[in-house]
Amino acid sequence: MFEALKPQPADKIIALIAAYAADPREGKIDLGVGVYRDDSGTTPIMRAVRAAETANLQAETTKTYNRLIGDAAYLAAVKPLAVGDTVDLARVTASQAPGGTGALHCLFELCKLARPGARYWISDPSWPNHEAILRHMGLPIAKYPYYDEATGAVDFDAMMAALDDVQEGDIVILHGCCHNPTGANLDLTQWAALTTHAALRGWVPLIDLAYLGLGDGLEEDAAGYRSMVSRLPESMIGLSFSKNFGLYRDRAGAAIVVAETPEDAGMAEGALAAINRLNYSFAPHHSAAIVATVLGDADLTADWQAELKDMRERVTGLRVALAEALKRETNSDRFNFIAEHRGMFSRLGLTPAEVETLRAEHGIYMVGDSRMNIAGFHPDDIDRFAKAVAKTIRP
Ligand code: LMR
Secondary structure, eight states, rough: GGGOOOOOOTTTHHHHHHHHHHHOOOTOEOOOOOOOOOOTOOOOOOOHHHHHHHHHHOOOOOOOOOOOOOOHHHHHHHHHHHHHHHGGGGGGEEEESHHHHHHHHHHHHHHHHHTTTOOEEEEEEEOOOHHHHHHTTOOEEEEEOOOETTTEEEEEHHHHHHHOOOOOOOOEEEEEOOTTTTOOOOHHHHHHHHHHHHHHHHHHEEEEOOOSSSSSSSHHHHHHHHHHHSSSSOOEEEEOOTSSSSGGGGEEEOOOOOOSSSHHHHEEEHHHHHHHHHHHHHHHOHHHHHHHHHHTTTHHHHHHHHHHHHHHHHHHHHHHHHHHHHHHHHHHSTTTTTOOOOSSSEOOOOOHHHHHHHHHHHHHHHOTTTTTEEGGGGGHHHHHHHHHHHHHHHO
């Protein structure tokens, strides 16, 4: 039967990991997959994560099954982190999930059960896996414009105009902060306008929250989507701890549902547990236990937040240096937006051919739409990178 299979298209982001590794050139620059790196080029295990992992290893007494919905301490810690203190937690349920992808997949399945006819609105552009997962699940996709290449900002008028076609009960996927791939983010006024629109039109937001704390701060990054969640009867959050806890390969995430009533939340919890049973029974415990231990201990939480702040400030500093270097080398303001954006990504606005030239001639790897992982830069790379970009775009 396997002869019937067709070759699968390579994932454009994940394929870059192998392509970069296979490149023998000295001085190559990896701006591909979204992982944080420090100045030594390492993706570190965070101090609090290491401490919690060590403590858990000693304290653990069993490997027996946990609950289908997930570890109680983990979920108790994750819910307030996600929704803040303005939502009655009796209306909130959550399921442990294997990373952000697992959380989104689980929430899409929940929506499929609850609202079989819903369409799923994603930003154009968005993280490519949104569309890929929805297609794989056979769910109808609609897109709203999001980014204005000319200004490097959110094209909010175009976004709102497109959302006028949303039907009651449709699901609108929004990036909670640090938009992937553009780095351009909604401001508080725009979140408020979207909330009013959702309340009037009856669409349900699904917040993809993979970069909390990597923009302007944990509270600052959460303010917009939390205000939306606190004002609407129903919403969902797909949470990932891959980036802000550095738990990439260990897979810690959560599918969070804010329901209109505690009774509805109970129904959603039962459905989430059933979905887990059908997919993989139990999400991996190890990484969730690390998060629970860190968030359950004031000192570890403080240390996690301090290290996250250092990571965020490193990225913000790189943004400023990059924008300055590109301004100098291209003698233009074309790339100033990089300093304004937040999170790990920005799109340079180059053509696929220019991206390929950067790879072939300069050993610089980025996604084909010219998305760069800013956290992948070493400070010493920036001048060379800016010169290479200037040379590549020169008419
Ligand atoms: C990315 O966008 O690079 C990350 O979210 C990694 C991934 O899974 O695509």
